[in-house]
Amino acid sequence: MSARDAERFVVGKLFAYNCFDGTSGAGRIFADGSVAGTIRPRGQGPVRYAMLPAGTLKVKTEGVCASLRGLPWEPCFDLVQTDANTFRGSVRGLSFAYCTFTKRNPRTSIARAAGAPLQLRASATVAAGN
Numbered sequence: 001m002s003a004r005d006a007e008r009f010v011v012g013k014l015f016a017y018n019c020f021d022g023t024s025g026a027g028r029i030f031a032d033g034s035v036a037g038t039i040r041p042r043g044q045g046p047v048r049y050a051m052l053p054a055g056t057l058k059v060k061t062e063g064v065c066a067s068l069r070g071l072p073w074e075p076c077f078d079l080v081q082t083d084a085n086t087f088r089g090s091v092r093g094l095s096f097a098y099c100t101f102t103k104r105n106p107r108t109s110i111a112r113a114a115g116a117p118l119q120l121r122a123s124a125t126v127a128a129g130n
Helices: 003-010 106-113
Strands: 014-019 024-029 035-040 048-052 057-060 063-066 076-083 086-091 098-104
Touching: 003 057, 003 063, 003 076, 003 086
Parallel strands: none
Antiparallel strands: 014 024, 014 098, 024 035, 035 048, 057 063, 063 076, 076 086, 086 098
């Protein structure tokens, strides 16, 4: 998938992701290169909310790259679309270090995030047939 194809495929859409090391979460990439979502590192501990500022992800001629404070280089990613709703992304040169991203309907994700369905009990008068 070219960098421009990837941009059209992902910008503004909600994706769930699962990575080779067990890390998982969900997030959205915005047109300004910012990212907002959740992460659960290595599949352990609590799910945390995370945001990356505008300009973090950039479409360049060599692909989609990330500008992260504290890193002396900008990692770029190899992206492969695997079906109409899924792509795999790996750090260029490290194909074993990948995450699989699957488009999600944001409405169902909100409902799922709300937790277990509310348990309703009939009042004593209704239960008694009054």
